[in-house]
Amino acid sequence: MNTQPLGLLVMAYGTPHSLDEVLPYYTDIRHGRPPSDEQLADLIRRYEAIGGVSPLAEITRRQAEGLAELLNADGGRPVRLYQGMKHTTPFISDAVEKMQEDGITEAIAIVLAPHYSTMSIETYHKQVRETAARLGGPAFRYIRDWHMEPRFLDVLTSRVQEALARCSDPQNAMVVFSAHSLPARILEMNDPYVDQLRESGDEIAKRLNLPHYMYAWQSAGRTHEPWLGPDILDVLSELREQGYREVVSCSQGFVADHLEVLYDIDIEAQARARDLGLHLVRTRQMNDDPAFLAGLRDAVRRAERETELIAP
Numbered sequence: 426m427n428t429q430p431l432g433l434l435v436m437a438y439g440t441p442h443s444l445d446e447v448l449p450y451y452t453d454i455r456h457g458r459p460p461s462d463e464q465l466a467d468l469i470r471r472y473e474a475i476g477g478v479s480p481l482a483e484i485t486r487r488q489a490e491g492l493a494e495l496l497n498a499d500g501g502r503p504v505r506l507y508q509g510m511k512h513t514t515p516f517i518s519d520a521v522e523k524m525q526e527d528g529i530t531e532a533i534a535i536v537l538a539p540h541y542s543t544m545s546i547e548t549y550h551k552q553v554r555e556t557a558a559r560l561g562g563p564a565f566r567y568i569r570d571w572h573m574e575p576r577f578l579d580v581l582t583s584r585v586q587e588a589l590a591r592c593s594d595p596q597n598a599m600v601v602f603s604a605h606s607l608p609a610r611i612l613e614m615n616d617p618y619v620d621q622l623r624e625s626g627d628e629i630a631k632r633l634n635l636p637h638y639m640y641a642w643q644s645a646g647r648t649h650e651p652w653l654g655p656d657i658l659d660v661l662s663e664l665r666e667q668g669y670r671e672v673v674s675c676s677q678g679f680v681a682d683h684l685e686v687l688y689d690i691d692i693e694a695q696a697r698a699r700d701l702g703l704h705l706v707r708t709r710q711m712n713d714d715p716a717f718l719a720g721l722r723d724a725v726r727r728a729e730r731e732t733e734l735i736a737p
């Protein structure tokens with residue numbers, strides 16, 4: 426057995442550590458083009474509305490450390506943890522550089538988002554591949570997606586069940602599964618994102634025998650090209666017109682409490698629901714729930730057995 430620790434690269438979107446960092450963060454998201462003053466002010470306003478900074482950095486850290494702890498306790502190959510963010514420090518490239526400096530030769534890469542898209546997960550993997558190629562190491566196994574990981578589905582099922590229990594008439598509530606919208610051109614690219622969201626959502630619906638469920642998109646970018654729809658805000662209006670009084674919102678594309686949940690759902694969608702006279706209940710996010718982290722541990726061990734180790 427290989428006794429050298431396996432490098433565990435846990436990646437996430439990242440969030441500004443303070444309001445001063447919103448400009449460089451937003452510029453990075455926009456591929457180096459700074460936002461207009463108006464766009465910047467609007468994003469700062471949204472961060473201020475959730476308390477000034479997002480809890481995402483702290484939650485990501487607890488998720489990554491909790492996952493490493495589980496892996497180091499399961500009797501399998503010990504891991505050494507490295508964290509890399511897509512849009513803020515420590516960047517993905519910083520983490521891969523550190524692995525190489527530490528003499529890690531074999532590593533595994535996981536992104537804290539369940540569903541694969543060429544416009545999401547693949548962009549993280551590309552940064553890993555490019556940095557490892559530049560440095561000549563380490564070799565990586567890449568976890569593409571983990572939305573069907575059984576223990577993850579167990580937690581998601583219980584989250585929806587728990588939210589339904591908070592409805593006054595669960596049998597007549599609509600469950601809306603949502604994820605971050607992406608530019609609609611992914612539909613012409615054979616991208617699995619939409620199918621994967623349906624695969625995990627349908628599985629939850631089957632397990633709970635849900636009488637009413639559907640899919641919507643949230644947090645679409647503010648650009649001129651078309652994005653995947655329908656938007657969750659429009660869906661709320663339509664559901665009210667169809668006679669629904671209660672909605673469970675399950676942002677299954679995200680695993681932490683962050684801006685897209687705390688602002689886009691808890692503030693923006695809740696305000697729309699209030700205007701419409703709808704009772705909107707959001708499912709709790711995964712955060713650092715040990716049952717969720719056990720699902721990620723299973724995904725890592727599975728990938729160790731089943732995915733190819735790719736030389737730098």
Ligand SMILES: CC1=C(CCC(=O)O)c2cc3nc(cc4[nH]c(cc5[nH]c(cc1n2)c(C)c5CCC(=O)O)c(CCC(=O)O)c4C)C(CCC(=O)O)=C3C
Nearest residue numbers: 438439440441454479481538545605607646647683684685
């Ligand atoms: C697929 C996807 C995920 C899920 C998968 C994954 O996790 O990777 C995700 C997560 C997140 N997105 C986040 C934040 C933002 N995303 C933005 C903009 C964009 N996201 C996009 C995609 C995604 N984003 C896209 C295509 C854009 C348009 C710009 C572009 O074409 O590249 C903007 C700019 C302003 C705005 O549009 O609101 C912000 C502030 C935060 C952190 C929140 C916090 O700080 O708490 C998180 C977890």
Ligand SMILES: [Fe+2]
Nearest residue numbers: 438454605644
């Ligand atoms: Fe985003």
